[in-house]
Amino acid sequence: MPKTDLKYTQLDASHLQKIYNLTQQMSSLGDEARMLDSLLDELMQETNAEVGAFIYYDAQSDQFEPRTIRSPFGANDQKVEFSSTVFKQVRSTKEAVLSFDTQQDATYQDSRSVIMNDIHAILAFPLIINAELYGILYFDSRRNRQSFNEVTRQFLSFFAVIASLALEQVLKKEQVEKENVALKNQLEQSPGIPDMVGKSAEMQNLFRLIRKVAQTDVPVIISGENGTGKDLVAQAIHKLSKRSKQPFIAQYIGNIPSSIVESELFGYKKGAFTGANSNKTGLFEAANGGTLFLDEIGDLHPDLQVKLLRVLQNHEIKRLGENTVRKVDVRIVTATNRDLVQMVKDGQFREDLYYRLNVINIMVPPLRDHSSDIPLLAEYFLKDSQMELSRAALSKLMQYHWPGNIRQLDNILKRATILAVGKRIEEEDIQLDMAESAPDSAPLEGTMEDIKNRVIRQRIEEFNGNKTHAAKSLNISLRSLQAKAKELGL
Ligand SMILES: Nc1ncnc2c1ncn2[C@@H]1O[C@H](COP(=O)(O)OP(=O)(O)OP(=O)(O)O)[C@@H](O)[C@H]1O
């Protein structure tokens, strides 16, 4: 049989219509297995073949793997034998193979399967994906030697090109779906939080909570000691939320005069007070659609506590000196290193506001509670300087109690990179402030009582008078620390 060149001279409109219909049908099925299945059924009818199969080609092992088989002996009969000679021919030419009189065809003289199975005609064509052989669609006829002709070959060759494209699309889609599942899984397993590192269970729990809270719009209070990462948590909640494209605005409230805080938050009308020379948009309005982060909420003046409560209830604000009510859609995130519960008990913070703000409370752990993260954090902070820590230096960091938490670690490492000679930070380059140094480095003078008192005094100082944190860092109750402090006149 002379090899006819690959032109589609004998195809007419009806063939094209058929190809169009088949492709439409294939594409609508959407997954590879079902697509090949239906393709095979249609083409069996079209070609009048006795045996048909999809043969997958595994390029790595150079093996041909029959996957979907149609034969008179029933579907997927593994007893059907194939001629690997044909497959190899398709693999090397990447073109359709047609043999009418297979028993006489010199190519198949040595093919045991062709002879044994009394195959009279073979039609095989390649499915090419990304310019590589993906598989072969194979048909043969074992009774009727006239079953295939040049028209069939042209029809199938042309169809194969289109089918390959359709299959490529489906495989791509399946690949993307698989990747999506993998990505989703990854997200759930190791939640990456922007700009935050930590592998300890404490930090992983924190990250999980951030991710969950970010999916909601509820108010959040972030509590934790100085330098634990409260700002980063607030930013992460925003960045991971659906508001991330809208503004994130932070306002520090601690020790700022309440009149300034008020005009910053609510804005004002020109002439509302002396010095109000023009209209001003407040931060609630500026943050509309996004997130407003109020830092050190414990310091909010009682008058402003009432006003904030109203915003949370009504989602409305009024600029100072104005009667117009403006709707705002703002997510409120707050932070504090003070003990708000105690403040509520002491009448310093409105209970109703506390409950409004505290729908979710995120506690950021002090560094001493997740000291296993210190090597990772140190590596993170030292990345740019390309410096490394000696074993002794690291162990010094691990033993410290970190009253200033992660910020202090960052600062101490910055100082160490300046002090270090060469690229390695040694133990003596780690300078823990004297006021912050561990008690065992101070001379042990006086009685046990004296030493205890000194430690308590030092801790309260280190935590800027915050007795809750000082007590926690010493692992004693707040009550006994307060009693001691009173005794010492602190
Ligand atoms: N998990 C973390 N990974 C990397 N860096 C961190 C992490 N947590 C905090 N930091 C860094 O530590 C420093 C202090 O963080 P941040 O300002 O968020 O703390 P804070 O709790 O808001 O402090 P403050 O109580 O003083 O307001 C920042 O430089 C921040 O980038």
Ligand SMILES: [Mg+2]
């Ligand atoms: Mg902060």
